[in-house]
Amino acid sequence: MSAMSRPLIVHGGAGGTVARLEDLDRAGAQLQVAAQVMASVAVRAARIATDPLVTLTAPLSPSTWVALPPRLAAAIGPPSGAVAVAARLTGLALAARGASHLYLATDLAVDAGIHAVDVSIGRAVGALVAVPAVAAVVAGRAPASVATVDVVALAGLAGPSSSGSCLGCGPGSGPGPGPGGPVGWVLGQLGAHTGAVEHAVDATPGVLDGVLSTNPVLAALAGVATGQPRVPADLPGAAGWLGRLGSAGSWLRENGKISVVGRRPVAAEPPQGLVDVVAGIATLDPQQGAPPGTVRVIAVTGPSSRRAWIVQVPGTQEWSPLTGQNPLDFAGNVHGMAGERTAGRRLVEAAMRTAGVEPGEPVLLAGHSQGGLVAAQLAADPQFRASHHVTHVITAGAPVAMVSVPASVTVLSLEHDEDVVPRLDGAPNPDRLGWLTVSRSTTVPGSAPDPASAHDLSSYTRTASEVDTSRDPGLVRWRSGLGPFLAGPGATATGLEVTGRRAP
């Protein structure tokens, strides 16, 4: 079996658990309405049955009167009368709604419990590793620069998207010492255990807190630098804390400002499907000739002259933790995970403004890796949505689980099993009617998992082509909503590429 033939797994959408719970809750609400109708019927029928004036007519026609009480009793009382039916419908409505609410409450409680366990374990691990690590640094055996190189090397796993030329990537990244070296081996292990990565990331706030707990001086300094005496227990909070800590030095500085340095009209065709939308993102890679920090805005004009917009946002292009000019850099990753308005988000806003996107015109935001995070966060931003009618978000290999995209926006997330990057949100994506997560294994049977190629856009483009032809009911329904953005009779397209630099 080739990697191509590995099946798509679809979570959320019309077939998702929460979608079914929403169905159940809606059914319960509808039954409650029916029960209320029958309750009012019962009250009015009972008023008739107990009307003393009706009884007073008995002497005038006893033979017809005698037929009334049993019929009125049958219409009101058990087993099929209005009172009985209203009571039974109410019971069924409460059972339906109660079941769905209980399920959701249990689900949330379990989720919170898992996070608490992850953080507690992380805190213990952080405290354990802090002592020997600090001792080694003090003894001069582990220069800080070595740690920096390791971090950047691991981060390179999500590096230049379509070329596969990132650190640790390539055929040597299998298990054990090989051409890929230790980094390749580590990446292979990560790719094989991405679920563990999710928990490890979820535990990160605990690890940081644990490290600081062993050194009051370090904790005090960090508290002054970040303005928070303790590391926040949630992942976005911890990312923000880390960003502020780095910003106290010369790392991870993000001022959220950009200046547009290039505007380039480009030829464009209306996409035939998801595959064209995803493949288009790959051409924004600097290694494909695009200037660094470039996003593309495509206007698709239908036969009735109505415009729809597609915005394509590439992934991280600069992996140094030292802040540079490219808005899609490592600092953008950290501050983006914290939910802050990054330069990458500003770049997309500026590009849409430059292209002339009007309020009310449907917008599809598509992004790979950090670009996907930017797309989801813009869709979740009420201020952005006030001026842009975002209807769809497409993410490929992006950590977006913690982004609160409103139900009015349909989200499709492509996440390969061996790709570590979408796991960096530390949680599974929401399971709801308007959010589909499509996962697939990219590992060829008999070979080692390769997280680098799993994250590559060319790999996601192949998955996108399978989504285009999938018969999954959720995906069929999702595709049916894409009409305004796709090729059709009389549809034309124009493109604009906008390049930005982080302003000092």
Added chain:
Amino acid sequence: VYGAAGWVDEEGDMDWTHLQRHAAELHELADRARTAAALATAVDGVEWRSVAADRFRSALANEAALTRRCADLLDDAGQALAAHARAVHSASPVPTSR
């Protein structure tokens, strides 16, 4: 206000028209019950895949059928009341007093 051959209610309706009004109301209530049954039946169009879905569907079908049965019973009571009203009208065509 009662008389030997009948009465008039507070709205000024005669005994048999009072009964007819009740009969019409029972038919109207039957229609409302059919609306409620339709609401319950429409719920069945929702897709479920949960373990309890079959039992829930079965309960739902039962309640919808009972609600339709209730509508029929209300119609039946309405018809009986209308028949009684006609009989009362024949027995006391004119109220004796107000």
